[in-house]
Amino acid sequence: MKGTYLGEFEEVVLLAVAILAGDAYGASITNEIEQQMGRSVNLGAVHAALHRLEEKGLLSSRLGGATAERGGRSKRFFTVTMAGTKALDNIREIRNRMWSAIPKPA
């Protein structure tokens, strides 16, 4: 099924939203990813991924509070949906299974 496959960057963004739990919006997600991965990320890429994830039903969003730092502009907060959590679990399970399948060096 087309809708459920997650790309590498999408997975990272989804994880970042989960980490930030309730305080996830464009700027904070970008910062989180940059810190976690140690590389610079374009805002455009992040938003594109957020948009796609929302379309797949893995994220939901609502408009929320503005701060002076943002020139009084509102934030769009993202939260991981049930489907999103399931997808993350799913990926993790597959990874774990695969890790454990690696033959231990003698």
Add this chain to the structure above:
Amino acid sequence: MNAPIQPPKWATRLLHWFCASHLVNDLEGDLLELFVQRVRTQGPREARRRYVRDVLSLMRPFALREKPGKYPKPASTQPAMIRNYLKIAFRNLVKHKMFSFINVLGLSAGMTACFLIALYVHFELTYDVFNQKAARIYRVAADVKTSSETLHYAISPWAMASNMQNDFPEVEAFARVQKETTLFRKGDLKFMEENAVLADSALFRVFDLKLLKGNPQTALAAPLSLVLTETSARKYFGESDPMGQTLLLGTESEPSMVTGVMQDPPVNSQIKGDIFVSMSTYTAHHDKNIEREWGSFGATAFVLLKSGADPAALERKFPAFMQRHAGKLMAEQQMQIGLVLEPLRDIYLHSSRTTEESGSINNVYIFSAVAFFVMLIACINFVNLTTARSVERAREVGVRKAVGAAKSALARQFIAESILISVIAFFLSILISAALIPGFNMLAGKAISKGMVHEIPFVACQFGVALLTGLLAGIYPAFVLSSFEPVKVLKGRFTTSLKGIMLRKGLVTVQFAISITIIIATIVMYAQLDFMRSYGLGFSKDQTLVVEAGPGRERDAFEATIQNYAGVRSAAASSEVPGSWNPQAYSKLENKNGEMQAGNMDVYRIDFDFTQQYGLQLLAGRAFSKQFHTDSTQSLMINEAAAKALGYRSPEEAIGKKFDQWGRQGTIIGVVKDFHFKSLHETVKPLTFRIIDFWNGQLLSVKIDGKNVKQTLSAIESQWKTMHPDKPFTYYFLDELYDRQYRADERFEALFLNFAALAIFISCLGLLGLASYSTVQRTKEIGVRKVMGASAASIVGLLSRDFLQLVGIAFVVAAPLAWFAMHRWLDGFAYKTDIRASFFIAAALLSTFVALATISFQSIRAALMNPVKSLRSE
């Protein structure tokens, strides 16, 4: 604290431009937040760089797409909405009758001018284009080079056609035409046909002239065959079939048979005529040797090349061709005849060789420019009047916006209005043009259009232009009007921007500059024509009647009888009179160094009374006299210019020198002071006089008494009728004949005068609109001034001053332009008037006066208004 560091503005603007409106807010928030953080952590430079990169990275499909709205969006092209636009537009027009009237009138005047000029330009540009083979048809013209000059003829040697057809396989067909005024008779009907044309039998093969009856191959083959146009067939034969009928041709009344009837040739064709006579009538019947003559020029020759033939290659073969056939003759007469191919389509507008019909590409350019400028003035009016009314409509715009009209919807509304106006103007202009076409044809001296019914494609084009005009002229006002801010406008704190006022003033200045330029041009043209008409020509042309009296003894008998009449002062016969065509003869005259100088010289064949009758002044020697019987064969008179051309310092030196011309040898007996035998476009050329032969000298110049002109004329006419019952009495007045040379100039002037009037008229409409607007704006100011004691005169002055300033600036711009342009125009005349300062003063006074008169409509009314009325409303 320092001002906070800002991200690059252009990037933000870019974001707003491409980003969907429902996303832009939070995206910009994210961008700003990141920017502020990065300024702190990475420094302003890096922060700015990243900001730009982020903006650019946001250019993705998801960000560009607008969110589908909650409600279905009405399409901008919904019929109901368009109907509404038109309805509102129409109501607005009806509500402001004066404004609409000015606007429609100005625009339709401009469109009419444009339409008529477009007809004219199209007519000129499509000359001869109806010939499908036009691209392969060339005129063979001749350049004759003598020791003194090169003459460019449109005609070519008689012997050329048949030889060319034999020598060059590239030639598919050859058709010569020669216009000759010929007498035709059928019973009692007799007509001097000015448009009789001798034509080769291949005429219908080369040109797309349609033969309705008869065989196109043979119709013009045999001598004494005639092809009539439909019109002339009706003239001679009415409704009966002309085929096979006989007409009597020429003074010898030779019976000729009608072998064909053709469609009337198109008006814009070089090949035109009412009766076509077979060329063989002349070459095989009247003058059997003419086709062997290389030195005798006549007939315009058109050649149709085979498809694929290279005209340039053919042209390169001509020198050898001429050398082969006419080498001996050219050596004997010390001249070189060169042949040139001119593409048919370029002849009418581009060739400088003199022919009966020629257009001028410059006139086409000039009139196109005039049409463009008149239309520009009209459009400027439109823009001006519409934006000037913005104050009135500002409230309307405010209310519409307040209840939710989008800017684009308002703009569409205003554009619809302007298109409606221009469409109304279009219909009006079509009506006016239809009414003006006959007058315009007369003014242009050509049947440019047969009527509006024949110009449907043009009308369609004009409609397109009208829509475009409405759109273009409507865009600026629509933009200005729809961008008013509702809050400001409704609060009443509305002031027109300085930019808008400057623009309107600038546009009015441009209008007036164009008008003043055209006015000055018209004045200079008028002055030049007046100058030419009153210029001392060196001969007397008043009260002189020229009668086509025929040659020889007949004429002498007629002359002797009419000289006894009370009203006739004197008479003289000649083959040429000033203003008429005159031939050129290959002549050899002894020059200062004692050599025989050869060249083609203009010839006047005159009788013994000619010099006296025309009041020609003798500078040296004597005039022809009956007492010297050798004068008719061995004497020549020349003019001053000829004496100079021969190198003589004084006229006396030329007397007694030898000459050899057209079979006569002898001495020069007299030198005549230069007189203008051609128009003042050219300088006086060398001229020779010789005594007429018995077969020429058809023109009888009769000087008549200023009193009882009519009586004398009818007496002469009845005398002619009794002596020559079979010939029509053809006469003209010399001054008319001479001034006919300026007919093209007069037409040009008349056309210009009309367009000048139109330009100033439209400009004044614009000024009127602007003046009414600004007086309305200043109603309160005027009220206050009046209360404080200002007089009506001072207020009129106050209101007029601004506009007069504009006219002043326009004049400063226009004067040098007009001076330069007219200087160029005057270069086409050998004798020209000076461009005097008074022309400019006259133009300035005229435009100022007209502008003042226009403004006064408004300003006087405003100045006389009771201040109580204007101030009470506050």
